[in-house]
Each structure stands twice: as C-alpha cells, then as structure tokens.
Amino acid sequence: MAKLLCFVSFLLCSQLFITSSVSAASSPALCPQEQSNALLKLKSSFSVDSWASISCADEGVTNYAKTDSWKEGTDCCKWDGIRCENETGNVIGLDLSCSWLKGPINSNSSLFLLKHLQNLNLAHNDLQQSKVLPEYGSLSSLTHLNLSSSNFNGTIPLELSRLSRLVSLDLSFGNSLTLESSVWNKINLTQFRELVLDRVWMSSISPSTFANLSSSLVTLSLARCELKGEFPHTIIGLPNLQKLVLLENHELTGNFSKSSWSNSLQHLDIWFTQISGHLPDSIGNLKSLQHLNIQRSKFSGSIPASLGNLTGLSYLVLAENDFTGLIPHTLSNLHQLTIFALAENRLSGAIPNMFGKLSKLIGISLRSNHLIGQIPTSICNVSNLQVLELGNNSLSGGIPSCLVNLKQLSTLDLSYNNLVGPIPTGNQFSTFGNESYVGNPGLCGVPLSKSCGRA
Numbered sequence: 001m002a003k004l005l006c007f008v009s010f011l012l013c014s015q016l017f018i019t020s021s022v023s024a025a026s027s028p029a030l031c032p033q034e035q036s037n038a039l040l041k042l043k044s045s046f047s048v049d050s051w052a053s054i055s056c057a058d059e060g061v062t063n064y065a066k067t068d069s070w071k072e073g074t075d076c077c078k079w080d081g082i083r084c085e086n087e088t089g090n091v092i093g094l095d096l097s098c099s100w101l102k103g104p105i106n107s108n109s110s111l112f113l114l115k116h117l118q119n120l121n122l123a124h125n126d127l128q129q130s131k132v133l134p135e136y137g138s139l140s141s142l143t144h145l146n147l148s149s150s151n152f153n154g155t156i157p158l159e160l161s162r163l164s165r166l167v168s169l170d171l172s173f174g175n176s177l178t179l180e181s182s183v184w185n186k187i188n189l190t191q192f193r194e195l196v197l198d199r200v201w202m203s204s205i206s207p208s209t210f211a212n213l214s215s216s217l218v219t220l221s222l223a224r225c226e227l228k229g230e231f232p233h234t235i236i237g238l239p240n241l242q243k244l245v246l247l248e249n250h251e252l253t254g255n256f257s258k259s260s261w262s263n264s265l266q267h268l269d270i271w272f273t274q275i276s277g278h279l280p281d282s283i284g285n286l287k288s289l290q291h292l293n294i295q296r297s298k299f300s301g302s303i304p305a306s307l308g309n310l311t312g313l314s315y316l317v318l319a320e321n322d323f324t325g326l327i328p329h330t331l332s333n334l335h336q337l338t339i340f341a342l343a344e345n346r347l348s349g350a351i352p353n354m355f356g357k358l359s360k361l362i363g364i365s366l367r368s369n370h371l372i373g374q375i376p377t378s379i380c381n382v383s384n385l386q387v388l389e390l391g392n393n394s395l396s397g398g399i400p401s402c403l404v405n406l407k408q409l410s411t412l413d414l415s416y417n418n419l420v421g422p423i424p425t426g427n428q429f430s431t432f433g434n435e436s437y438v439g440n441p442g443l444c445g446v447p448l449s450k451s452c453g454r455a
C-alpha cells in the first residue's frame, strides 16, 4: 500500500518518510515544522487573560486558553483550534475564537506565514486596537475570515479585496472599524454566503451595491453601519437567505413590498430604519420564520391573517409603524410566541381572545392603538407573563380579576382607556403604582385616590 502511494505521489511519500517511518500510509500527515514554529511564535506574541474573552463568558460560550495545548515537539495538527489537511499536514484551519488572547497582531506576526489557511477565526479576544492589516490579503486560500468582537481598529485595507475565495466574512463589533467605498467596490460579492459587518462604519457605501450579492447568500448582518439610501428590495427574495439584519441604520430606505420574501427566512430584524412596505400575504409561507422585528420603521397596511400559519414564530414585533385594521385572531396559533408587540400603530377593533394557548408569552404590548372592547380574559392564562401594556387605547369594561393570577407580572400599563370599576387586589397588583391606571376616570380603589365607595 505504502509503495503504491509512493508511486502515485512522490510528495506524499516523502512526507511520510520524513515525519514518521512507522505510521501507516492511511494516517494523516504531521504538521510541517515551519508551520508548527509559526504557531508557537504566534502563541508567544500574546498574553493569556480570561478578561480578553469576557464577552464569550457573558454569552455562555465555552472559552479557555486554547493555546495551552500548543507544545513544542508535538504534532500541531493535534493542538486545540488547529485543523490540518490530511494529505499534506498543512495548517488550513485556525480557530482561536474565545481563547483569552491579549495583545496586538502586527505586520511581522508569524500568523501571516500560515499561507495555507482557509479558515481563520480570531473572534472574541482582545487584540488591542490591532489594524486589519494588508497582510490578511496575502492569505489567499482563505474562504472564512472572522475577526468579530476582537478590538480591531482602523480602516479596512484594499488588500482584503484580493481574497477571491472568501465565502464568509465577519468583521462585526470592532473598535470603530471603517470600510470605505473605494475598498468595498473592489470586493466581489457574488459568492458570499455570510457577510457580517455589524458596527462597521460604511457611510460612504451605497446600499445599492448589495444588489451584487447572489443566491449564495444565507446571512447578511449590517446592524448600525450608518448606511444611507435605498437598500435593494431584491435581497429579501434571495432563495437561501435565512437571516437579514439591518437594524439601526436610521437613514436606510427601501420598500419590501416589491419582492416576495425568501421562504428560507428565519430571522428578520430591521428595527429603526426607514424601510417601508406591506407585510405580504405570502408571509404565511415562511415556515422557518422565528424572529420578526420591524419596529420603528415605515410599514403600513394590515397585519395578514396568514401570519398565524407561522407556528415557529417566537418573536413578533411590529410596533411603531403605521399598521391599520384588525389584529387577526389567527395569531392564537403562534404557540411559540414569547414577545408580541404591536404598540404605536393605528390598529382598531377588539383585542381577540387569542391568548389561551400562548403559554410561552412573557411580553404583550398593544399600547397606543385605537383598540376597543374589553380586556380578553384569556390573558389570565399566560402564566409567565411579565409585561402587559394596553395603555392609551379605548378599552372599556372592568379589569378582569383573574389577572391577579399572573404571578410573574412586573409591568402593567392600563392607563388612558375607558376602564371602569374596582382595581383587583392581591399578588402582583400590590406592587403597581397609580401610573398603571391613570386616565381611566371610571376606575377606583387602591392605588388611585378615588375609593370605590360602599356600593
């Protein structure tokens, strides 16, 4: 067998003889010495400090000093965070995310000797205002580059556009990283699957350039990038798109009525943008949708009844738009719902008695609409409810006394309605001040100064 392989590949054969004359031909090659040395040199350029990866601890992500397992005289392919190519032993993967690394990466770093790297992840360390150096552009085999949350600072260099094999790029949450249009326009976007640039300053970049992203796209995350102008509506229709985040680009416009939305969509967050449109009736086909947040944007029209088909939806926030019409009773099917917020729209009609099976809800906010009718008693079944905001509507009738069963309730807003009668007492209700009830002249009892009298 070994003889045959020698015949087929002289390279592989010589590798086998040099590294280990006893190993079987099928076992993977060992790490080349010069790459092992480069890694050890890289290790020694950092100090180890658990605080450098505190963001991982905060998020409950495993974090430890991966480089502790890096020891001279051992096969680097077996070290933590290293992946080698089987045939050659070349180091092709370096995952140092959440590894307690502290210290800068300079242009003389031995990192840049690892020319075979395909996958480089330095996320969640404290690289102390390192620059994204031109040298990263010389790692020409890179398909995945992740420098997220590692205290990188400065301007993204033109050389990054040389990484023509890149399918996944994450530069999110650096320390005032800037991406200029002169660099951006040189990056070929067609093959990207993941592009995560949250908090990268991109104010010189025209959002229309995102139109060059293709059907390969799975994740696009551009939170707080200072993007201005019209975002291409075609993106939300890309067939493999699972996650689209555009939140807090306050001057980003666009119209999402013009496309049918991708059936792959799981997570849409465009909170606080100028993006407008209607929720399409076809939204009922997005069976994977879990998170829908379009708060504080410019959406209008009605809330489609077909939303009730999305039984995996857990986060539904349509607040601070211009929705009109009724709250569809089909939403009673959304058994996974945890947050339900439609506040500050122009919704009318009664609140459907829809909450009986929504046992996972922790927040309901319908404040500041034009809702009428009574408070539905099915809210009393939502035993984990913590926040209930129904203020500033035209609700009438009494406050259901069964609401005192909501033992987790910590915020209650029923103010500015037409509610009448006594305020329930007991349990959480002893903790709410009169601001929960003001603006309902017909209400009486503690904590309001108006007593209910003897009747």
Ligand SMILES: *[C@@H]1O[C@H](CO)[C@@H](O)[C@H](O)[C@H]1NC(C)=O
Pocket: 028, 086
């Ligand atoms: C490399 O070797 C590992 C372990 O021996 C094996 O699981 C993996 O499939 C191999 N990869 C390739 C590309 O041959």
Ligand SMILES: *[C@@H]1O[C@H](CO)[C@@H](O)[C@H](O)[C@H]1NC(C)=O
Pocket: 106, 107, 108, 109
């Ligand atoms: C690498 O460069 C930095 C500053 O650019 C310098 O402080 C450091 O001594 C250099 N290290 C080596 C090993 O040359």
Ligand SMILES: *[C@@H]1O[C@H](CO)[C@@H](O)[C@H](O)[C@H]1NC(C)=O
Pocket: 129, 153, 154, 155, 175, 176, 178
């Ligand atoms: C980080 O980058 C910003 C903008 O590029 C710059 O103003 C700031 O001085 C940099 N900080 C350091 C410590 O280099």
Ligand SMILES: *[C@@H]1O[C@H](CO)[C@@H](O)[C@H](O)[C@H]1NC(C)=O
Pocket: 097, 098, 121, 123, 124, 146, 148, 168, 169, 170, 194, 195, 196
């Ligand atoms: C970058 O790495 C971090 C830490 O491992 C991870 O949470 C994040 O999802 C990665 N980004 C991409 C685009 O895969």
Ligand SMILES: *[C@@H]1O[C@H](CO)[C@@H](O)[C@H](O)[C@H]1NC(C)=O
Pocket: 188, 189, 190, 191
């Ligand atoms: C961009 O990349 C795609 C896919 O790799 C390739 O077909 C296309 O020619 C590239 N475009 C430019 C302008 O380099």
Ligand SMILES: *[C@@H]1O[C@H](CO)[C@@H](O)[C@H](O)[C@H]1NC(C)=O
Pocket: 208, 209, 210, 211, 212
């Ligand atoms: C898309 O890429 C092509 C070629 O790289 C470029 O000419 C064109 O301007 C780009 N389109 C947008 C909208 O950026």
Ligand SMILES: *[C@@H]1O[C@H](CO)[C@@H](O)[C@H](O)[C@H]1NC(C)=O
Pocket: 255, 256, 257, 258, 276, 277
């Ligand atoms: C959005 O596009 C739809 C469909 O083309 C159109 O009817 C609607 O008026 C547009 N809305 C805005 C705010 O531009």
Ligand SMILES: *[C@@H]1O[C@H](CO)[C@@H](O)[C@H](O)[C@H]1NC(C)=O
Pocket: 284, 305, 306, 307, 308, 309, 330
């Ligand atoms: C989706 O919801 C609408 C309206 O509630 C309903 O008529 C339709 O049958 C549902 N479609 C599917 C596939 O569940």
Ligand SMILES: *[C@@H]1O[C@H](CO)[C@@H](O)[C@H](O)[C@H]1NC(C)=O
Pocket: 355, 356, 357, 378, 381
């Ligand atoms: C709500 O709770 C009441 C009493 O606890 C129960 O009788 C009723 O069936 C529940 N409603 C739903 C829709 O589960």
Ligand SMILES: *[C@@H]1O[C@H](CO)[C@@H](O)[C@H](O)[C@H]1NC(C)=O
Pocket: 368, 369, 370, 392
């Ligand atoms: C009450 O709602 C109306 C619109 O329905 C809004 O204009 C007003 O600002 C709201 N008031 C408060 C105190 O939220």
Ligand SMILES: *[C@@H]1O[C@H](CO)[C@@H](O)[C@H](O)[C@H]1NC(C)=O
Pocket: 434, 435, 438, 447, 448, 449, 450
């Ligand atoms: C609310 O409580 C404050 C202080 O306890 C009291 O001065 C005020 O009159 C009360 N307002 C109403 C509407 O009961």
